[in-house]
Amino acid sequence: MKRSEITIAGCPIEVHEAGEGAPLLFLHPGGGFKADDAYLGLIVKGRRLICPSHPGFGGSGLSDWMDSVDDIAHIYLELMDRLGIAKTDLIGCSIGGWIAAEMATKTPERFGKITFVAPVGIKTGPADQLDIPDIFVMPPAEVPKIMFHDPSKFVSDFSKMPDEALATMVRNRESLALFVWEPYMHNPKLKHRLQRITNPVLFLRGASDGLVSANYLAAYSALVGGSRIETIPEAGHAPQLEQPQAFADAVNAFLAA
Amino acid sequence: MQAWHFSETAYPYLPPQDSYPSIRVSLPNKHYDPRKGAELWDRYLKEWQIAEEEGMDIMLNEHHQTATCVDPAAPLVLAALARLTTKARLLILGNPIANRRQPIRVAEEMAMVDVLSRGRVEAGFVRGVPYEISPANSNPVRMNERFLEALDLIVKAWTNHDGPFSHEGRFFHHRNINIWPRQWQDPHPPVWVSTTSSGGARQVGERGFIQATFLTGYQATRRVFDAYREGWRAAGRGKYVANDRLAYAALVYVGETEAEAHAGAEKLLWYVTANKVAPQYANPPGYVPVEANVHMLRGAEHPLSAFAKAANVEAAIRAGLMFAGTPDQVFNQIKRHYEYVGGYGHLLNMGQAGFLEHEESVKGIRMFAREVYPRLKEMFPKTAISGQYGDVPPEPPEESVLKSSSRGIDLTRDGPLATALGAGS
Numbered sequence: 001m002k003r004s005e006i007t008i009a010g011c012p013i014e015v016h017e018a019g020e021g022a023p024l025l026f027l028h029p030g031g032g033f034k035a036d037d038a039y040l041g042l043i044v045k046g047r048r049l050i051c052p053s054h055p056g057f058g059g060s061g062l063s064d065w066m067d068s069v070d071d072i073a074h075i076y077l078e079l080m081d082r083l084g085i086a087k088t089d090l091i092g093c094s095i096g097g098w099i100a101a102e103m104a105t106k107t108p109e110r111f112g113k114i115t116f117v118a119p120v121g122i123k124t125g126p127a128d129q130l131d132i133p134d135i136f137v138m139p140p141a142e143v144p145k146i147m148f149h150d151p152s153k154f155v156s157d158f159s160k161m162p163d164e165a166l167a168t169m170v171r172n173r174e175s176l177a178l179f180v181w182e183p184y185m186h187n188p189k190l191k192h193r194l195q196r197i198t199n200p201v202l203f204l205r206g207a208s209d210g211l212v213s214a215n216y217l218a219a220y221s222a223l224v225g226g227s228r229i230e231t232i233p234e235a236g237h238a239p240q241l242e243q244p245q246a247f248a249d250a251v252n253a254f255l256a257a
Numbered sequence: 258m259q260a261w262h263f264s265e266t267a268y269p270y271l272p273p274q275d276s277y278p279s280i281r282v283s284l285p286n287k288h289y290d291p292r293k294g295a296e297l298w299d300r301y302l303k304e305w306q307i308a309e310e311e312g313m314d315i316m317l318n319e320h321h322q323t324a325t326c327v328d329p330a331a332p333l334v335l336a337a338l339a340r341l342t343t344k345a346r347l348l349i350l351g352n353p354i355a356n357r358r359q360p361i362r363v364a365e366e367m368a369m370v371d372v373l374s375r376g377r378v379e380a381g382f383v384r385g386v387p388y389e390i391s392p393a394n395s396n397p398v399r400m401n402e403r404f405l406e407a408l409d410l411i412v413k414a415w416t417n418h419d420g421p422f423s424h425e426g427r428f429f430h431h432r433n434i435n436i437w438p439r440q441w442q443d444p445h446p447p448v449w450v451s452t453t454s455s456g457g458a459r460q461v462g463e464r465g466f467i468q469a470t471f472l473t474g475y476q477a478t479r480r481v482f483d484a485y486r487e488g489w490r491a492a493g494r495g496k497y498v499a500n501d502r503l504a505y506a507a508l509v510y511v512g513e514t515e516a517e518a519h520a521g522a523e524k525l526l527w528y529v530t531a532n533k534v535a536p537q538y539a540n541p542p543g544y545v546p547v548e549a550n551v552h553m554l555r556g557a558e559h560p561l562s563a564f565a566k567a568a569n570v571e572a573a574i575r576a577g578l579m580f581a582g583t584p585d586q587v588f589n590q591i592k593r594h595y596e597y598v599g600g601y602g603h604l605l606n607m608g609q610a611g612f613l614e615h616e617e618s619v620k621g622i623r624m625f626a627r628e629v630y631p632r633l634k635e636m637f638p639k640t641a642i643s644g645q646y647g648d649v650p651p652e653p654p655e656e657s658v659l660k661s662s663s664r665g666i667d668l669t670r671d672g673p674l675a676t677a678l679g680a681g682s
Contacts, residue, residue, distance in 0.1 A: 139535065178398040
């Protein structure tokens, strides 16, 4: 993919792009963006795929004033202006889905079809129960078990990773904490704004996702009129990584319909 | 040298350590019996009163959701001490202001106790250890920035006497700041900040506050104090830094004999050995810089964590985490440490921990206060200039080290400490 950098409100934003055609904006999950992930090649066909790294993630900067997902949404609306994109289809995974929802509630007319992949961002359950399990106070060994259908395929050997990759991984996690810490994984206002989204919307979820439950996604979908849900078997919170072909098939079918 | 008696006011009557994942944050409070807790508080307060009688000053601190320090509201205990004592300085170290939503409330509390004690408050501020993040639901990212904004705002609230002012900062917002009462001391109580990092110490030095560092031994203490002095000079505060700007906290136990000292010292190690913390509480994202986390992923370990795995009195003394032994031994240990790190005006004596019983604690306080403290005051006056290193090795003189062979009772096998740690099972 082609990498470029655009400074918005004083903050350098890294953008990876590939392909030509109608734009498709892809917003990465909390683990960050990796340009060599297999699913990207499967959804890029006939499209201009645009993948920014969120502030504080990957090669993007982080300004002192930024501390909310709403801030990121505003940065990306300006990024669309700067890239000359009047209207685009949109895909967002996990926190990327939350950013996508914030953007779409502000300017729904600038988006075509929207795919939310295991999105976070709303609170629908009771006050004494977390909608999203607290990944920050879970024993570290437990986290992959709720993230993946088959965690054994996603074991990182830190000793084989270069310092730069480790530093990016650590910084991504730090930035994730900054943006989602409180209220945990949601913006209390967002669910009251989702009614603005009348676009064609697909919610995707891995059947084994231990972070975003089926009930949570159903509640999310119920707040977005006309949306529907598809479940990808043998996948956890990142179906794009665990079942890239099934993920791409679902996305491509939705975009082609 | 000014010495402060400090207890973390622990609740040590816990089930075996292997039966719970963490003494911090998640240990259910069903293990706390308020009746036993009240008895403990009676004696901890009494020990502070005895320390005052012996000419020492008083230090207390605050932690949350933990048995290691059952004082989640240190200003309350500070207020009690204000009325239970008459002459000791009262150091709270400290207020965890990176985790407080309202710094002005903290300014009010300190001012209130300063009036109650007729000007005896020493107001300490801490960023807070990582396991305080969860109890406070506080964001671990940008804690330093929050800490400094809160600290500057508190000092401003203390020193403003002409009606309301406003603060619209990065993290805190107040439109009408006008605290009552105003504090007794003018311009305000001495401000202390604890940090164990060079970067933090430099910032404290720039502001000229008193810098305390905990259990950092020889080399790290010297680095922290050096950074403080650098910051002090860089801010144009003058060429010389007086000793009374710097404080060191160590485990301290003085006995009449080596055997008695060893028995007390071994019980003090509870501070280190009981601190079983689940990894997710010990290192929340953003608490330490990215580079430090990369080192940890490569297997680097915090010196204190490494020490805790094989904690023993002799190693603690050699590392400068502990000063224990007969009066001569303790004096020589402190003297060597003082000379190596470049001097400090305050010794924060962690003189009670875990299962160190009342009589033993009092014995340790009295032995220190009567047999060691006068010599420290004479040899290291608070007007001395810090930063003058002695040409000495980073370890105590060999004859002053309390050896394992001088052990009185073998607590590792069947004593109450061993039982509490689950070592016997």
